[in-house]
Amino acid sequence: MIVAVASGKGGTGKTTVAASLATVWDGPVCAVDLDVEEPNLHLFLQPNLTGRETAYMTVPQVDEAKCTYCGACSELCQFKAISVINRLVLTFPEMCHGCGGCMAICPEKAITAGQRELGEISWGQAAGAGFLAGTLRIGEAMSPPLMRQVKARLNQQLAADGGDAIIDAPPGVSCPAVNAVLDSDAVLLVTEPTPFGVYDFKLAWEAFTPLNKPMGAVINRAGVGNDAIYRFCREQKLPILAEIPYDRAIAEAYARGRVIADVSAGLKQTFISLRDQVRDLASPGRAQEAVHA
């Protein structure tokens, strides 16, 4: 089972929720940081890293001795990553999406696979949980290619060892956020009850609804702002699975790098209850079986 923790608005508590859920999870679990632009999960889980590797994607490399400057590659490329001007062929590897079209279409087989560095993938162990993260190279514009590689490693790991995964997704509602929740079994939307929080929550809900995944809301800093988020969840029949109260002591504990589930017995219980509800959400049969038993 894969649970994605997403949000719309940044800074609402995704990482807090993901780290706390991983801490209270019963059974083998891997905490996965897919917010590759600004990965923060390691700051709270303090993993012992056991491996890392540099991630690359395939970009075109032209053998000018074979090139006839026919221009088929630049005509096909939708991303302006390869261009033929008279008897000159230029590549712009940072624009390349890695579709492989130029290599496939070149009649002279003059284009071979070069590499662009995307960033780093690291893994290890964190207090009983597995840990896996992607870190985007500074200056790299596209996060989905690195995210896909992190997910491929996760899938290999889950296929070999079993267990569950909790994904810390990037903020926003465009391609990186959608990519992070795409292969999950349930999505937790974390928000705060402020006008910004509610507005971005609705956008996230709109972006993820077509994916047809069970979704639930977690309301952080409950007590600030207004009640618009509660109305929206009620209207859309979106279950609110947990509320974390607004409390300066929690904000200060977070600011010191604490996992919130470890701050008090009450908060720990909040996350244990969230964990059980998420399990039911991700496997709807389970709750019914429990009722019948």
Add this chain to the structure above:
Amino acid sequence: MREIVIISGKGGTGKTSLTGAFAHLAGNKIICDLDVDAPDLHLLLQPKRERLEEFYSGNEADIDREKCDGCGLCASLCQFDAIKQNGDGFMVDPVRCEGCKVCVAFCPNEAIGFPEKHCGQWYISATRFGPLVHAQLFPGAENSGRLVMVLKQQARELAETRGAGLVLCDGAPGIGCPVISSLSGTHLAVAVTEPTPSGRHDLERVSDLCRHFQTALAVIINKHDLNPAEAARIEAFCRESGYPVIAQLPHDPLVTQAMVQGLVVTELPETDFSRELHQAWHKIEEMAGLKP
């Protein structure tokens, strides 16, 4: 004409609330919301829309079931797992399609269309603080970087025609394509951070990005009293790296109160928070070369 963009790395540090206040304090300017993915500035500025334009960008493959003979070449060529078996034919998963056209070009039956993608809308609006150029990328859509470039271009042209000396932009979180686009041609980036492990870590990464693109950077530490030791570490980092810390703002419920009323902080009765913001704005004006 000068251009300033407010960024943060980490989300939720207060970028938009501070941009709104600076929009109140700045003289003749064009305001621009470059967080096209999850824009919030309009919630403070209540814009009256004067112009609406559709944003089309990129294309999307679309298989014609009538013409598809099910050979599967498209699925074997697609690097994005976007083509799935559908009965005895194939179909495109629009969420995964990158719009690369490879399947379109290679289909032996010319069965794949390639319509343009409608990704969002952009607007020019009037607000109580001046014109606002903003947008809404459709939820789940792509090409936020291109939409950021469209907004910047519109804001610059508007500044030109209205004789405004400043384009003040609210940026997106992160360090990826929309942020990179928002830094292009900007005179000053102002990073808003908070004294938490995430705030410091993300500031370090976004400051590396500014260095990479040779954009001048100033730093504001918001909610500095949440963890004074971490705030001191951020200050030390900024000192060593040569980024001026232009304000340290307290954690103040006023920010949320203003947001709920659809106002910016500096429109509420004066507090330490708003006094510090006024000073920060004067420093930004100096750094961006807005004062002679």
